[in-house]
Amino acid sequence: MKTRIGKIMVTTVAISTLLILNVMDLNETHLTNPLWTGHARFHWAIEHMQTCILNILAIFLVWQKQQTKLVLLLACLLPMLFWGLFPFTVFFPNADSWPDGIAHPTNWPNWLNQFPPHKIFSLVFSITCITAAALFISDKKNNHQLNQAI
């Protein structure tokens, strides 16, 4: 049961990531942002495709038949290669999570300036993936089956 819940959690995060990236970024905030230079856009395109592929791979890994502990843990890790890395961008000078040249909507709550939606998503999805990993590890029945598979 724990494993099934974990699988649903990873799948939910991966599908949400695919939806968020393709709905929020494939427009003038990123894809056609006139403020972005060519090579910056090139690296964003690589990151966009890579993240989409890794999240599709995560969904495949949790539902395919040959499952081992490592496969399930890897599936938990893949969505975090996007969301889990947001906090580490503070080490890069002048990086910012708000889209360039886009003004805040009117009536934008002040508290969202302190903790913008990207950071909330990053925190929620990372915790969800870590929880799923913990569920996979703690499921004794699952561990027995996985050990047999190994």
Next chain:
Amino acid sequence: MILTSKIIFTVLCSLTIIIPSIMDLNKTHATNPQWKPHARLHWAIQYLSISVIQCIALFLLWGNHADKNSILVTWFAGLAPIFFWGMFFPALLFPGTSTWPDGVEPPKNFPAIFKKIHPNMILSVVITLTAIVGIVLDLRNR
């Protein structure tokens, strides 16, 4: 897993950490004054994620775990460099992308051919094809 593939994957994963770290952690990318802050954030995530993926692949190849030498390791370690280098040509399909670093002039006596086809693109083809060869070699010998 056959040793040839293991060595190929190890070299490619290591190169995928080393090359961007040397070429990109400077004013061409990390501190390029022409880059806007959110573009820089996405580049930082791309740089970090691709480095972490290569480290995971190296762990899968050489670490002590139950799935050592499994087909999963072959696929993941083989695809790890492709997640970066293999995306170069599809990335050119996005509007307004450029393979040449923004605001950086080619050195004097830079071969004309490399102004049309950036060395990065050649590297991307070589590394992607080598990774595919590594995967095929291993799968054929199983």
